Amino acid sequence: MNTSIKKETLLNVAERLFYEHGFRGVGLKQIIREANVANMTLYNHFSSKEHLVEEVLKQREERYWSYLDDFVKGEIDSPFLFAVEAHGKWLEKESYKGDMFLRAIEDYAGTNNDIENIARSHKSKLLRYFQTLAKRMGEDNQSDLAHYFTLLLEGATSMTTLIGAEKATEYSMAMAKKIVQPSS
Template sequence: MSRSAKRDILLQTAERLFYEHGFRGVGLKQIINEADVATMTLYNHFSSKDNLIEEVLKQREERYWSYLDSYIEMDSDSPFILAVKAHGLFLKEQSYKGCMFLRAIEDYAGTDNEIENIARGHKLKLLQYFQQLAERKGKSNERDLANQLTLLLEGTTSMTTLIGAEQATEYSISMAKTLLIQHTS
């Protein structure tokens, strides 16, 4: 097995375990055992548990943005609705038990670390994304719309744990349509 294949297995295993049991609920020994790699293999790729968490979050964020990028057509009349649908698909397939980024913020808040910075950066990037999209589409009060859509997606993520991704996404699409009517220039 190649070096990069072992790294990928470690990242996949760590992400699954962190998502299922929390960052604090999983030790490196469990990750090593479930990934079926030697201890040195882990340390050849990651300098610490924090470094492994950082890489898991970065990889998850890349995957999130690939969902949005593959779904959204900028020239579409409704890229905002497509973004809500893409977010819902990500929830259904990858994030059915809540937001891993929010968990990272909660677990590592105030400790001046890269984990919290990566997680907060993910949320900020989504807000900026909607603001830029609103500007390109000539929407009024683009900052307000961006905040409202980001809040809508955060609520969709939270509700997924209660009512499932499909129903939460249906509600959020309906709400997004209402928001967009209010923000028509």
């Protein structure tokens, strides 16, 4: 395995383990063992567990935005609905056990690293994403729409652990339609 493949393997294994067992529930030894790499390989790429968590969150965020953008790209008539649908599909595939970014905020609040900032930034970016969509659509109530849809997606994410991604998405889509097509 070359260096970049080893780093990618470490990130993927760490993300899976952190997601399944929480950040505190996974040690570096377990990641090294499951990634099938030497101790030094991990430390050559990541100076600490916190640095590994930061990189995992950045990778996950990049994947999320790429997924959402690919789904919504070019949609002119109802990008908000496509964004809600894309988020629902993400929940089914990638976030069925809750939100990794919220967990990071909870687990690393007040610590001296960038983990909490990365996670909070992800949440802020969602709001800005919907503000941009509203602006592109020429909506009058851009700020309101951005907040409605950010809360809608965050609520769907939270409810996934309770009612499942499919049901949470179904409710989210119904609510989204009422927001963008109130007379329906």
